[in-house]
Amino acid sequence: MPRVFSQTSLGLSASTKMRTFAKWFGLLLTGITSTLAATVTIRTTSGRLNGVEEDGGKSAFNVVQGHRESSLILLPTQSELNVNALQRFAQPPVGALRWEPPVPFISSASSDATKLGPSCIQQFPNELSIQLFNNAQNPPAENEDCLFLNIWAPSTSQGNKRKPVVIWLYGGGLTFGTGSLPAYDGTSIVKNQDILIVTLNYRTNVFGFPSSPDLPLRGNNLGFFDQELAMTWVQQNIANFGGDPTQVTIMGQSAGSASVSSAIVRFPKNPPFRAGILFSGPPRDLLPTPSFATFNQVAAAVGCNQNPGPARLSCLKRVPAATIKQFINGPGVLLAYGTPVVDNITTFTNGIERIRSGDVAQVPVFIGNTQDDGSLFAVGMSNLTAFLETLPGQISPDLVRSLYPGLNDSAIVAAAGRDLSFTCGVSLSAAAFVEAGVSVFRYEYGAVFPDLQLFPMAGAWHSSELPELFGTFNATTATPNEVTLSKTFQTVVANFIKNPNTSPAPNWPKYKPGSNTRTLAKLAYEGNVELRNVVMAVESDSADGPCQLWNRFLDLN
Structure with missing residues (x-):
């Protein structure tokens, strides 16, 4: 149970x-x-967690130890073969402990509560x-x-x-x-x-x-x-x-x-x-x-x-x-x-x-970004010059346009934001890890589903992979491909968690930077959502062309 x-x-x-x-x-x-049914107790360094064993294996509840408030939210989860507990790991960082390093919460006391803990101040x-x-x-x-x-x-x-x-x-x-x-x-x-x-x-x-x-x-x-x-x-x-x-x-x-x-x-x-x-x-x-x-x-x-x-x-x-x-x-x-x-x-x-x-x-590291990581941050932004003025130094808009041929300024702002904030940093660090002898699996996530298109040209936007990872997508609007990809993506990630030195999916070699290798995994492109085809291995530096400009803001040494 x-x-x-x-x-x-x-x-x-x-x-x-x-x-x-x-x-x-x-x-x-x-x-x-x-x-x-029966009571269950788990001992931890911060107390004994008292709980219950379920009858029939049909559900579990998020619960919290050591919290004194009564206004929190009970969150039942749809779960089979699952246990969930929420545990205090540090003393409350309040009063004299505000702006102090966290202090371990050590206790042998029992706690029994059935409510989820609060967020930190947002x-x-x-x-x-x-x-x-x-x-x-x-x-x-x-x-x-x-x-x-x-x-x-x-x-x-x-x-x-x-x-x-x-x-x-x-x-x-x-x-x-x-x-x-x-x-x-x-x-x-x-x-x-x-x-x-x-x-x-x-x-x-x-x-x-x-x-x-x-x-x-x-x-x-x-x-x-x-x-x-x-x-x-x-x-x-x-x-x-x-x-x-x-x-x-x-x-x-x-x-x-x-x-x-x-x-x-x-x-x-x-x-x-x-x-x-x-x-x-x-x-x-x-x-x-x-x-x-x-x-x-x-x-x-x-x-x-x-x-x-x-x-x-x-x-x-x-x-x-x-x-x-x-x-x-x-x-x-x-x-x-x-x-x-x-x-x-x-x-x-x-x-x-x-x-x-x-x-x-x-x-070992599993590292990458989404194909359209900059789109969410660029909604309503079409002034390329204004975007570039937020960066140190003077950068010619025409130079930037030359790096993104065929795109209008709105799309360039989104693409440049993606590369500056995500793609080029991934490229730099992945290459650095490889140089140090670390196993690296680099990816670019390209899944695009209709129910996630929140604005024009949203694409595979920043954090759009998370509903698929956690399986918390909207089952009432998800397409069959989205449902399949969630299971596939979970499997790929879990494969790495279980054995991080081995390829997490078919056709995904360890990353080797350069133009003569095909080790960049394009995930879930072209409707490929099953484990057998979710990875399309492409030229390792094929996403990195504009980084010749943006790396000056990322690698400061």
């Missing part, structure tokens, strides 16, 4: 079609009632980001006390051998996001692939990446330390859920993918994972000089007018989180948070060079 345990600024205006999409993007699979750049990425019809509660993780595990009836584990890190530009979104429900992939999945919350925006002169430089990238502590918790406890701590893969998309790359770079020895999956968020070099302007603006806005230092920080720690949230989500904020500072612990100015030299975790 399965067991249940208690415990980038988009700059867009929302259209009716996008709001329609948001309704399904956050939809939770319909729950099936079940009769609950900063959304506009209404569209809420509609698309916060389950807008029924958003998760938010609380500064938010450092929880979810665990989905197969029933032991599927076998007693320890199973591979994947840790999911969400995107959101390091300004918003939560592991509690229904879109990231792990039921489907766990059920279909017989692996464990862990989703977690980490602090974002001013609470997680404050860029504060009041803190030591190494105390600014708190969200990365949250992720690291959760990885440690997994190493210490996942065996109790049937997982193998020696077979942990970290996986993320967008800012979550950038978080994976940060972890790979900062763990050259004894990494708490054996592989990394990077969806549309490659490693990149960062400028060494931080900007404190936005933090100073927040301090002034909430009445903490002392000079930067301990006294101002003490004042800010006494300000209610709701007051800070209201300001950072209001008008007039200089910049959205989400840029880590270079601290030479979690981030570096020479990340690409560190990869080349092998001074990073020597783990």
Whole structure:
């Protein structure tokens, strides 16, 4: 029987079609009632998780340990052979612990609750980001006390051998996001692939990446330390859920993918994972000089007018989180948070060079981006000159047009944004990993389905692969090909999780950069959605032509 345990600024205006999409993007699979039976207890370093064993193997419920609030949301999941638990892994980062590295939550007490934990405090750049990425019809509660993780595990009836584990890190530009979104429900992939999945919350925006002169430089990238502590918790406890701590893969998309790359770079020895999956968020070099302007603006806005230092920080720690949230989500904020500072612990100015030299975790990587990663960010943008003015230096529009022949300026903005933010960084880092002797599987995802076309020329847009990965697509509007691709894509990803040094799909060789090899996997192009044909191997650098220009902004050493 399965067991249940208690415990980038988009700059867009929302259209009716996008709001329609948001309704399904956050939809939770319909729950099936079940009769609950025997009590089950799992011991962890942060407490005993009390739960129940299901009668008939028909459903499971998301549950939370150690949370004291009563206003959270019960989320039944449609699940067979599945257990889900949500566990506190750190002390509440509130009061004196605000803007401090996370402190492990250690307990031997029992906890019994049946509600999902809250998101960390969110900063959304506009209404569209809420509609698309916060389950807008029924958003998760938010609380500064938010450092929880979810665990989905197969029933032991599927076998007693320890199973591979994947840790999911969400995107959101390091300004918003939560592991509690229904879109990231792990039921489907766990059920279909017989692996464990862990989703977690980490602090974002001013609470997680404050860029504060009041803190030591190494105390600014708190969200990365949250992720690291959760990885440690997994190493210490996942065996109790049937997982193998020696077979942990970290996986993320967008800012979550950038978080994976940060972890790979900062763990050259004894990494708490054996592989990394990077969806549309490659490693990149960062400028060494931080900007404190936005933090100073927040301090002034909430009445903490002392000079930067301990006294101002003490004042800010006494300000209610709701007051800070209201300001950072209001008008007039200089910049959205989400840029880590270079601290030479979690981030570096020479990340690409560190990869080349092998001074990073020597783990296999699955890395790539979508064919139209820039389209979502370019809606309504047709002025190529204005786009280029946002970049340092002077770049000729005609030069850029020559790199994208046959496209109008609107399409060029989307394509250039894709290459600058995603494709060229993937190319640089994939080549660097290969140079260091690491196994690399590079892809470009090209699946386009009618129910995902939210705007003209949307294509395979940024994050459009996630409903297929998690199996949380809208079953009422999905085409048969979309249903098939979801199962295929889950299998491909799970194959890498299970054996990251072996090709995850037929016809997908390890990546070798250059024009004389065919190792770039074009995934789900031309309606090819079955495992036997989902990979079309093409010339390894065929997507990288414009990178001769954009790499100057990415490889700073």
